[in-house]
Amino acid sequence: MKGKFPVDKFKELKTPFYYYDTELLRKTLRIMNEECARYDGFNIHYAVKANANPKILNIIYQSGLGADCVSGGEIQAAINAGFPANKIVYAGVGKSDWEINLGLEKEISCFNVESIEELKIINELAAKKNKTANVAFRINPNVGAHTHANITTGLAENKFGIAMNDLEEVMNIGHSLSNIHVTGLHFHIGSQILDMNDFKALCNRINELQDKLERQRVCVDSINVGGGLGIDYKHPNKVCIADFKSYFSTFHKHLRLRPGQQVHFELGRSVVAPCGSLITQVLYIKQGVSKQFCIVDAGMTDLIRPALYQAYHKIENITSEEQMETYDVVGPICESSDVFAKACDLNFCKRGDLIAIRSAGAYGEIMASQYNCRSLPCGYITEEL
Ligand SMILES: *Cc1c(COP(=O)(O)O)cnc(C)c1O
Numbered sequence: 001m002k003g004k005f006p007v008d009k010f011k012e013l014k015t016p017f018y019y020y021d022t023e024l025l026r027k028t029l030r031i032m033n034e035e036c037a038r039y040d041g042f043n044i045h046y047a048v049k050a051n052a053n054p055k056i057l058n059i060i061y062q063s064g065l066g067a068d069c070v071s072g073g074e075i076q077a078a079i080n081a082g083f084p085a086n087k088i089v090y091a092g093v094g095k096s097d098w099e100i101n102l103g104l105e106k107e108i109s110c111f112n113v114e115s116i117e118e119l120k121i122i123n124e125l126a127a128k129k130n131k132t133a134n135v136a137f138r139i140n141p142n143v144g145a146h147t148h149a150n151i152t153t154g155l156a157e158n159k160f161g162i163a164m165n166d167l168e169e170v171m172n173i174g175h176s177l178s179n180i181h182v183t184g185l186h187f188h189i190g191s192q193i194l195d196m197n198d199f200k201a202l203c204n205r206i207n208e209l210q211d212k213l214e215r216q217r218v219c220v221d222s223i224n225v226g227g228g229l230g231i232d233y234k235h236p237n238k239v240c241i242a243d244f245k246s247y248f249s250t251f252h253k254h255l256r257l258r259p260g261q262q263v264h265f266e267l268g269r270s271v272v273a274p275c276g277s278l279i280t281q282v283l284y285i286k287q288g289v290s291k292q293f294c295i296v297d298a299g300m301t302d303l304i305r306p307a308l309y310q311a312y313h314k315i316e317n318i319t320s321e322e323q324m325e326t327y328d329v330v331g332p333i334c335e336s337s338d339v340f341a342k343a344c345d346l347n348f349c350k351r352g353d354l355i356a357i358r359s360a361g362a363y364g365e366i367m368a369s370q371y372n373c374r375s376l377p378c379g380y381i382t383e384e385l
């Protein structure tokens with residue numbers, strides 16, 4: 001089974017481009033919101049870094065989510081798309097002064113602070129503006145995740161977060177600073193996580209930390225468990241919505257909350273990955289010594305995930321029903337890593353055929369670059385075609 005695409009419309013557009021199936025996006029948002037609403041105090045912030053296309057951001061904002069940002073540019077993009085500042089949280093190991101100032105001016109709901117030094121700077125900058133900054137401490141929980149090494153973030157060796165042993169000290173400093181209001185704890189263990197036991201391990205770690213804080217008579221208003229829920233890249237036509245039911249129920253079952261405590265989730269990939277495809281055109285078929293290459297007009301500049309993380313994306317020839325053949329699907333960029341897939345079975349390809357690289361809605365368009373002086377790919381949504 002192949003995905004369904006408005007192929008005739010595609011033929012009028014300049015390739016490569018991203019196509020977002022907004023019917024699927026809206027359905028995903030609806031199911032996600034329904035599963036989340038089963039539990040009191042659960043809230044979702046969309047992780048803007050997964051896809052900041054203004055048309056996509058606008059649809060997500062309309063579904064009622066908050067925004068999780070990791071830079072000043074993302075805070076601005078979220079505000080431009082309509083997200084209210086009091087639903088914006090801001091994380092990042094290296095926040096510049098202008099970015100902190102922007103967050104303070106807009107009065108965002110929370111800075112997720114990753115070091116003592118940063119905490120002191122936020123306090124100083126807030127004092128200059130006569131404001132109080134809400135902060136949560138991003139704790140490195142030293143919980144591994146069964147995913148690609150480049151996308152685990154919660155191990156002690158990763159650069160992210162404050163070490164668990166420093167939690168007591170950082171809490172004390174936080175409470176002593178006059179322009180800081182400590183509101184919560186923040187965690188994020190990685191991305192593309194499909195084993196719910198990884199999230200269960202995170203819950204257990206959070207429970208231990210909360211018990212420890214309780215002994216110091218500290219209780220925070222909110223627990224932010226980050227994002228990371230994975231999707232099924234192999235079967236985009238069969239399993240097109242992430243398993244939100246298991247995800248939220250895992251946290252409900254294993255996280256021991258204190259009365260009135262809010263839980264925040266920061267989902268990116270699972271919200272937008274399935275609805276996006278990179279559409280590209282076959283330029284040439286080249287017979288190599290032991291294989292044939294399908295050379296397309298999209299490259300790693302348009303979608304870097306295969307080159308960066310050896311990520312798998314399902315690829316389909318959406319204009320051919322001919323017999324299957326095996327190809328290495330490669331782009332035109334002057335890098336040997338500019339390969340979308342090796343030994344990939346596709347319906348017979350010829351010059352001009354349209355190829356869809358599926359599940360590319362997250363960490364696709366937003367990571368595009370202009371290397372080789374290429375232009376950035378456009379992104380179209382269903383309603384525009
Ligand atoms: C990247 C990131 C997310 C989103 O991760 P997904 O795997 O896309 O859900 C959430 N929170 C933080 C702090 C992040 O850096």
